[in-house]
Amino acid sequence: MGLLMLCLVLIIPSFINLVANYFPHSGPVEKYVTITRTYTTIVLYLLAFWHLLQSSRTIRTAFGMEQTVGWRLRLWLGVVVFLLAIAYAWAIFHNQFRTFSNDPLIKPTYFLPDWLIVSTIFLPYVLVWLWGAWAASNMHAIAARVQGSIYKRAFRSVAHGIATIVTLLVGLQFLSQASTVFGHASLKGVLLILYILIIGIAAGYLFLARAAKQLASIEEV
């Protein structure tokens, strides 16, 4: 379910974005498309990482691992996410185009008032990062303790996949605050960043897909 949601994050928001292309000069359409795309993405990420965290906990329990195993890593990840959240809050409130834009080259990031940005974008994203980081740490703990070299490698790949996607997600959120830079950047620069992100996404999904396939195959061969 978590993997399905992650795949949908790649597909559904892109289709929502297409709507705006049919109304290129319509401000309200652009506004509602941006808001719908933002919330769809957040809901899908929340569902994806909630499922991944729950699955990782279920697997841990199934292998007889106590919940206290790996608590130190989870605590450290919590601290890292907390520090990232502070930096993210700073980036959001230093983004002068978060709600409005007078520059025709730059469209507002969210089209939402500050209280909605904090309650429905900032907090859910921090939660997504935390759940993702904990899911990856759980998978890492399972990989470290479970018997069987092939089994270990599959769980390690799952952990790497989740960690890559979460890292990329954090990077994307910080990048989305740099509207000023992107609005006036050269096409070459924007394309370079886009390609790096696409390669990162592909790597994360590849890790996850390979591991999921391997784990499924063990039960089928």
Next chain:
Amino acid sequence: MRSAINYIRSRRMHYYEQILTITKDYLGPAAGRFVDRQIHSHLHKSPNALDKDDIRVLAIRIRSGLMVLTNNETVVREAFQRLNTIGDTDA
């Protein structure tokens, strides 16, 4: 007579346990289900009815299964060699 039957039974279980121990080093908790599946589908037997002659066939089946799961030939070769040593030390 009874002790001879018990001996054969324990020997058969012994083969199964040895195969399981080796396979667990590669497939961890999924090894039991994997080995049982190979025994049922390729030898058409129950795990406690394994003979020494079955080990070679089972080792080949397990090797084929592992080749699907990993492209690490060293791991597959090592597992195959270990499986083939089962029963070699039997009297």
